Amino acid sequence: MNELPEHVRRNREQWDQWASEYVAAAESNWAQAAPTWGIWGVPESDVAMLSENIDGKDAIELGCGTAYVSAWMARRGARVVGIDNSAAQLATARRMQRQYHLDFPLLHGNAEAVPYPDGSFDFAISEYGACLWADPQHWVVEAARLLRPGGQLVFLTNSYLLTLCVPDDDGLPATNELRRPAFGMYRTEWPTDSAVEFHLSHGDWIGLLRRCGFEIEALVELRPPATATTRYPFVTLEWARQWPCEEVWKVRRR
Numbered sequence: 001m002n003e004l005p006e007h008v009r010r011n012r013e014q015w016d017q018w019a020s021e022y023v024a025a026a027e028s029n030w031a032q033a034a035p036t037w038g039i040w041g042v043p044e045s046d047v048a049m050l051s052e053n054i055d056g057k058d059a060i061e062l063g064c065g066t067a068y069v070s071a072w073m074a075r076r077g078a079r080v081v082g083i084d085n086s087a088a089q090l091a092t093a094r095r096m097q098r099q100y101h102l103d104f105p106l107l108h109g110n111a112e113a114v115p116y117p118d119g120s121f122d123f124a125i126s127e128y129g130a131c132l133w134a135d136p137q138h139w140v141v142e143a144a145r146l147l148r149p150g151g152q153l154v155f156l157t158n159s160y161l162l163t164l165c166v167p168d169d170d171g172l173p174a175t176n177e178l179r180r181p182a183f184g185m186y187r188t189e190w191p192t193d194s195a196v197e198f199h200l201s202h203g204d205w206i207g208l209l210r211r212c213g214f215e216i217e218a219l220v221e222l223r224p225p226a227t228a229t230t231r232y233p234f235v236t237l238e239w240a241r242q243w244p245c246e247e248v249w250k251v252r253r254r
């Protein structure tokens with residue numbers, strides 16, 4: 001554990017503590033027949049995170065948490081691997097696997113250094129996983145290494161705009177003011193917990209993804225569905241109806 005980068009060690013401790021708060025969501029997401037995404041449950045038909053035909057393909061979820069996204073991919077016929085930094089999150093994932101008789105490898109590790117050879121996967125995905133909590137200079141390089149040429153990487157994270165507008169104060173939602181500089185945005189720590197997040201401007205994402213060998217296919221800005229609710233305090237429905245609070249990047253390995 002001492003060999004882990006400092007942000008990975010801190011995020012491991014924090015996510016082992018938070019894991020119990022994610023059990024109920026795991027149970028309902030594993031039970032879902034059709035995927036929904038992000039904090040508002042945006043339907044797959046609106047965002048097409050899994051538009052690739054992954055039947056019979058090799059897929060990896062980077063920061064799989066309780067692995068419901070991996071389960072959705074396995075049910076679509078993919079040969080799935082999930083990797084997560086938190087043993088407690090993976091304990092929930094393994095319990096869900098037993099309950100649903102769905103077996104696929106779940107690795108306890110850092111998505112910045114995945115123990116698989118180059119070109120092992122056709123598809124990689126992260127929903128608020130490595131794409132938020134791992135260092136992009138490392139996990140994007142690693143995703144590019146793991147994917148075969150033509151393979152797709154899809155990830156969903158907080159929007160750039162939301163990160164600019166969220167106050168530091170405990171539990172307060174995004175405002176309609178810019179609260180922090182855009183230039184230099186990268187590693188982000190909030191005063192309310194010990195985790196480390198990574199947020200990039202759109203220009204920085206595009207630059208990094210292209211340097212790592214990806215072509216950008218789409219940047220999808222998510223809108224809450226009509227009946228949306230969320231348990232997360234960092235944004236209101238009123239805000240999210242006016243501005244994107246979540247964004248999905250779809251990129252393809254050259």
Ligand SMILES: C[S@@+](CC[C@H](N)C(=O)[O-])C[C@H]1O[C@@H](n2cnc3c(N)ncnc32)[C@H](O)[C@@H]1O
Pocket residue numbers: 008011012015022062063064065066067069083084085086089109110111112127128129130133134135
């Ligand atoms: C919000 S969960 C994402 C899983 C699921 N999609 C969800 O929304 O609940 C975030 C997960 O990212 C994992 N994580 C954080 N840093 C990681 C890293 N460097 N490598 C792998 N997983 C990581 C955490 O352990 C946690 O389980």
